[in-house]
Amino acid sequence: MTTATPTVTGSVQSNISDEVALRVEDLKVYYETPRGTVKAVDGLTFSLRQGERFALVGESGSGKSTLAMALMRLTRPPGHIAGGKAILHGTDLIGLSEEEMRKIRLSQMALVPQGAMNSLNPVMRVGNQIADGILDHLPEGAQKPSKDEMRDRVRDLLDRVGLQPMVARLFPHELSGGMKQRVAMAIGISLNPSVIIADEPTSALDVIVQRQIMQTLGRLQEGLNAAVILVGHDMGLVAQFADTVGVMYAGKLVEVAPVRTMFKNPLHAYPRLLIDSIPTMDEKKKMVGIPGMQPSLLNLPPGDAFAPRSPLQFSAEDARVEPKLVEVEPGHWVALSRPSVEDFDKYAHLVDYR
Numbered sequence: 001m002t003t004a005t006p007t008v009t010g011s012v013q014s015n016i017s018d019e020v021a022l023r024v025e026d027l028k029v030y031y032e033t034p035r036g037t038v039k040a041v042d043g044l045t046f047s048l049r050q051g052e053r054f055a056l057v058g059e060s061g062s063g064k065s066t067l068a069m070a071l072m073r074l075t076r077p078p079g080h081i082a083g084g085k086a087i088l089h090g091t092d093l094i095g096l097s098e099e100e101m102r103k104i105r106l107s108q109m110a111l112v113p114q115g116a117m118n119s120l121n122p123v124m125r126v127g128n129q130i131a132d133g134i135l136d137h138l139p140e141g142a143q144k145p146s147k148d149e150m151r152d153r154v155r156d157l158l159d160r161v162g163l164q165p166m167v168a169r170l171f172p173h174e175l176s177g178g179m180k181q182r183v184a185m186a187i188g189i190s191l192n193p194s195v196i197i198a199d200e201p202t203s204a205l206d207v208i209v210q211r212q213i214m215q216t217l218g219r220l221q222e223g224l225n226a227a228v229i230l231v232g233h234d235m236g237l238v239a240q241f242a243d244t245v246g247v248m249y250a251g252k253l254v255e256v257a258p259v260r261t262m263f264k265n266p267l268h269a270y271p272r273l274l275i276d277s278i279p280t281m282d283e284k285k286k287m288v289g290i291p292g293m294q295p296s297l298l299n300l301p302p303g304d305a306f307a308p309r310s311p312l313q314f315s316a317e318d319a320r321v322e323p324k325l326v327e328v329e330p331g332h333w334v335a336l337s338r339p340s341v342e343d344f345d346k347y348a349h350l351v352d353y354r
C-alpha cells in the first residue's frame, strides 16, 4: 500500500514546481457541540506544490470552509484543531503562536473567505480598507509607507484585480457583487502571498461575472506563481481553472487527481455522480441527481460515510470498513473500500483487506 501524500504529476500546467508549498497531514478539525462532536475535517492529507491550482469540491457541509479557516489558524470555538499538521514551506502552522501566525497571514498565505464580498466594512472607503490590510501586516520594524506610496500600492492592487483607480474612493455599497469580490481579492493578495485560499469566490455572482472572477484569480496566481486552493462546489467551474481536483465528502478526501483524470476517469462513486450531474449543452442528458442525503457529521458511524448513498452493491459488513486513500496511479488518489469504487477487486490488493 502507498502511504505517501497525494501530490500531482502530469498536470496540465507547466509552471508547477517540485517544491511543496503546503503539506497537510492528517489534519482534524472538530466542533464540540451540546449534541456531540462534529468531525468536520477528519484526517485530511494532501500536498500543494508552488504554482499549483488545487480545487477542493464537495457538497455543502463537507468541511471545505472548516479546512480553509483551520489552515489560516482562524478556527474559533466550539471548533478546534484536533490533530495533524499544516506545513507551509517547512513550518508547521499548527504549532505557531498567534503572533507568529498573524505575520504569516496575508504575507505568506492569504484567505479570501467565503462571503468575503459581504464582509467589507460598509462605512469605510475601499482604498482605506486595502491600505489598512497592508498596514496591519507590515513586517516588524518596516517603515510605514508614505501617503503617496500607499496610494500607488492601492492603485496597483486595484489594477491587478481589474478595477479602476477611482474605485478606491467608493464605499462597498456603491460596488456590484463582482467588484466587491475583486476588492476582497485585492486585500488577499496585497502582500504577495505564496499560497492563496479562495473560498467560493464566485458564489452569488452571475455566470459571466463568475468566469471573469476566475480569470482574474488565474492571472493573479500566475503573476505571483502562487499555489491556490480554490474551494467550490461547481465541478464545471473549477474544471477550467484547476490543475488538480480534490473531492471531499463528510470531512474526508475521497479522490484527488489531475483535472483531466478526474473528469475522464473518476474512480470513486461520489465524484462520478458529481461529474455526471453536470449539465451539458450538446447532449440532452437526463438530469442525474445524487441519491440520499449527506450524512450528519455528528457521531458519524465508523466505516465508509458514502456507503448509504453508494449505487454499488456491497454488504453491511463492507460498509463498516474504513476506506483508505491510496495512490492508484501517479497523482491519482482514491479512498478505497468496496462501497466506494466499482471493480473494487481490481484495487483490493492496494489495501490490506478484501
Ligand SMILES: Nc1ncnc2c1ncn2[C@@H]1O[C@H](COP(=O)(O)OP(=O)(O)OP(=O)(O)O)[C@@H](O)[C@H]1O
Pocket (backbone or CB within 6 Å): 031, 033, 038, 040, 058, 059, 060, 061, 062, 063, 064, 065, 066, 067, 077, 078, 079, 114, 233, 297
Ligand atoms: N461553529 C460551528 N459549530 C458547529 N458545527 C459547525 C460550525 N461550523 C461548521 N460546522 C459544521 O461543520 C461541518 C462543515 O462545515 P463547513 O462550513 O466547513 O462546510 P462547507 O463544505 O464549507 O459547506 P458550504 O459548501 O455550505 O460552504 C458542517 O456539518 C457544519 O454544520
Ligand SMILES: [Mg+2]
Pocket (backbone or CB within 6 Å): 064, 065, 066, 114, 199
Ligand atoms: Mg463553506
